[in-house]
Amino acid sequence: MPEHTLLEVTDLVKHFPVGGGLLSKPTSWVKAVDGVSFHVAKGESFGLVGESGCGKTTLGRLVMRLLDPTAGTVKLDGKDITHLSRSALRPLRQQMQIIFQDPFSSLDPRMKVEAIVTEPLRAYDRIPRGQRREKAVALLEKVGLRAGDMDKYPHEFSGGQRQRIGIARSLCVRPKLIVADEPVSALDVSIQAQVINLLDDLRVEFGLSYVFISHDLSVVEYMCDRIAVMYLGGIVETAPADVFSVNSRHPYTRALLAAVPLPDPQGQVPPAPLDGDVPSPIDPPAGCAFHTRCPYVHERCRIERPVLAKTGERHWVACWLNAGAGFSV
Amino acid sequence: MEENLLEIEDLSVHFHTPEGIGRAVDHVSLSIAKGETLGLVGESGCGKSVTSLSILGLIPSPPGRIHSGHIYFDGKDLRSMGENALRHVRGRDISMIFQEPMTSLNPVLPIGRQVAEPLMVHHRISRQAALEEAVQWLNRVKIPAPEKRLHEYPHQLSGGMRQRVMIAMAMVCRPRLLIADEPTTALDVSIQSQILSLMEGLRHETGMSLLLITHDLGVVAQMAKRVVVMYAGQVVEVAGLQDLFERPFHPYTQGLLKSIPRLGSRAAGKKERLKEIKGTVPSLLDPVSGCKFADRCPRVFDVCRERQPELEAIRDGQQARCWKTQFSERSGRYA
Secondary structure, eight states: OTTTEEEEEEEEEEEEESOOOSSSOOSSSEEEEEEEEEEEEEEEEEEEEEOTTHHHHHHHHHTTTTTSSSSEEEEETEETTOOOOHHHHHHHHTTTEEEEEEETTTTOTTTOHHHHHEEEEHHHHOOOOHHHHHHHHHHHHHHHHGGGGGGGOOGGGHHHHHHHHHHHHTTTTTEEEEESSOOOOOHHHHHHHHHHHHHHHHHHTTEEEEEESSSSSSHHHHHEEEEEEEEETEEEEEEEEEHHHHHHHOOOHHHHHHSOSSSOOTTTOOOOOOOOOOOOOTTEEEEETTTTTTTTTHHHHSSOOOOEEEEETTTEEEEOHHHOOOOOO | OOOOEEEEEEEEEEEEEEEEEEEEHHHEEEEEETEEEEEEEEOOTHOOOOOHHHHHHOOOTTTTEEEEEEEEEEEEEESSOOHHHHHBBTTTTTEEOSSHHHSSSSSTTHHHHHHHHHHHSSSOHHHHHHHHHHHHHHHHHTTTTTHHTHHHHHHHHSSHHHHHHHHHHTTTTTTTEEESSSSSSSSOOOHHHHHHHHHHHHHHHHHOEEEEEEEEEHHHHHOOSSSEEEETTEEEEEHHHHHHHHHHOSSHHHHHHHHHTTTTTTTTOOOOOOOOOSOOOOOSSSSOOOOTTTTOTTOOOOHHHHOOEEEEEEEEEEEEGGGGGGGGTTTTEEE
């Protein structure tokens, strides 16, 4: 572990009940996050990729303590926040903020931009009103909006501008950690680049750490220092961004990479790399969760769940291939 | 010159709103040859979906209205056809698949019925025969155990399976043109790649033409041979795939290509700042006198703000709507 660890997540588990009612027991459990460990260093941008339903959003919310974990621990700056009460958590919330995917539903349509951006400040009641307005202006300019936008309502802005408002709001309490859940997925290509560049600049300027959640491998590779790939509630691989595309070792990561259509006219339609769908997280396969779709499956994979093993500098993989070293290129 | 299956000539579609007239499609012309895959690229609101909906007369009216232009399918003007005649074209000669399979399938009908329906309507064959054909198509789009699935409802299927059902439904009458509007945008990458190769296989096998509407340049690169780029209701560039990626002419096309992060760039040891296109798309409500891209264009001249450029040929198979065509850099090596 590097010494400047900001976020440390250990064996985190979240199971959601299915069925059942007020008096009856749930009939089964969705294992949304099932034993996940990772850490994020100060100033690091850590990517979480995976397909829909892999648990990446749930994981982001667990980190923020917007959901209570079933088991495991979350440590922020060395402090265990897993079991803190709401009131004890309140001051810590200033240190971690979240940016949501949908810039339309994440801003209150009846609030003016000033109120939206300064709402976190009001919640923590730290500075007088006049200064709050000043601060809001400074933040808006920082994210590329104008002071004149303060008295407008969200509907007067485009998607990209709304996302900027959401970013300004998250920065307002000077957080150390930002969980960005698909922050550019709802944006058009030309606007996406603007927001990616903005997030990149802000990270340097404010020394932020990101947990950057996305399904888009190209965006995550670009934005992050380290990338974790999730499948069915578990991390199957974490790799530094500069080896991710060429030297990743989990068969699932390789399949994901192969499936990305490259903006290159030389590329032909590749053979569908993976057959079938992701199994249900209610009843995940025994052993390695990926074994039902893995082209390299062997006996051990069906029985024993692989754990993350180190295969290189900051590079870990959970796969039984090559005695736990994963697929080799 | 190959024979064109579809020709859109000077199409304008206007939306009449309380705020004014929105020119969603503004003098658009394009053509698709027999057996060709044409990519139609652009960002939200650029008019790509409205263009495709007007082919089949599906523009919600009011507020929308085809203001002018012609749409020829196999030589026949679809616009002058009556609703009855058009109904025979829809689903039989031209069919369409949409982005969100959940909202385009009927939630209260079993999928077998839905796949069989076009056959019963257009070919007037019995339900039994239509269902048998439906099973074959479900099998061809690789839905496991199709006989059993016939009786299932859309909510019982995953997103990828639903999109397969949509494709089976669209293909069952063997259309000559398939319009696919963002067919894989709602799907995960591994499922996207399955659906794309399925569509490409079917096109190859049946010789149909494919109009593929997408915002994803990666998807275009894999599927299309020729690409039309739209911006703010207009066609701004038409190019062969190779030309589009290697020598894009319009500053908007160039900007789009530079603004996307490329997978593998980090491994190549470079993290170059993405080149963003500044500003936002203009409102379709305001009449713009000059080029619609002028406010965001890094190469803007005076004339760009005064008069609108026409779509001009640059080289064989490539056209652009840009005043640059009238000036020097005909070589296309505009930095």
